[in-house]
Amino acid sequence: MTVSTTHLVLIPSYNPGQKVYETVRAAREYWAPVWVVVDGSTDGSAEGLLAMAAEDADLQVMILPHNQGKGAAVLHGLEQAAAAGFSHVLTMDSDGQHPAERIPAFMAESCKQPAAMILGVPVFDASAPGLRVKGRRISNWWANLETLWAGIGDSLFGFRVYPVAALRQVMRHQPWMRHFDFDPEAVVRLCWRGIKPVNLPAPVRYFCAEEGGVSHFRYLRDNVLLTWMHTRLFVGFMLRLPVLLARRVLGRC
Ligand SMILES: Nc1nc2c(ncn2[C@@H]2O[C@H](COP(=O)(O)OP(=O)(O)O)[C@@H](O)[C@H]2O)c(=O)[nH]1
Ligand SMILES: [Mg+2]
DSSP, rough: OOOOOSEEEEEEESSSSHHHHHHHHHHHOOOOOOOEEEEEOSSSSHHHHHHHHHOTTTTEEEESSSSHHHHHHHHHHHHHHHHHTTTEEEOOSSOOOOOOGGHHHHHHHHHHHHHHHEEEEEEOOOOOOOHHHHHHHHHHHHHHHHHHSOOOSSSSOOEEEHHHHHHHHHHHHHHHOOSEEEEHHHHHHHHTOOEEEEEEEEEEOOGGGGTTTOOOOHHHHHHHHHHHHHHHHHHHHHHHHHHHHHHHTTTTO
């Protein structure tokens, strides 16, 4: 496999359990290089991943000493990626829910359209909890309003290719997007900067606990976080409305 010098797979990881090993192995099967940011995990996965990386030159594992949140872990990886000269990262979850076999297609689309962000649109099977599937429609509706229907297929799905420079700029200029508010806020703010969303389907799986499924999503805590996020994005949207409308009229996005 050729080792990319422009695009890397970035996996933020927090106490993912055993699924992380097959997730990282699958990502490596389809791409090189792959980086994992271990975000203060206490489940022994840091040691296991470091052992894997010791035998694989195209797997890099970074360890953060304390849990900082998904967005903070992605930002850590982004800073390192920029320093190493990478222009794009594909983010994917560490718990086996995202389809590693779709990595080549997403990377190929990003190479074709480097100025765009390539967004996974989840294709659910029967394993998906109805509440999560329905709940995301609310976030999607808000994200589409906040971007004047610029074409965001799914606001929450974390399987995406981002242009590194644009995402770093967005994250550096405000303190949010460090936890579960990362994915929707990133996509809305990148749209505001004129980054075009390109949607590609990606099957997603939900594993039950017996299959090794782990979720850190907490309905109350994270819905409050997402509501606050859309509140501030809505205020930002109102302030930008004249610019967004002018751009739309001029056909720029
Ligand atoms: N770095 C980091 N990643 C996290 C954290 N919480 C979740 N993640 C990542 O975000 C992904 C999605 O979180 P998860 O708990 O699986 O939520 P769900 O899939 O929406 O139920 C995980 O697979 C991790 O890769 C965290 O505190 N820090
Ligand atoms: Mg998950």
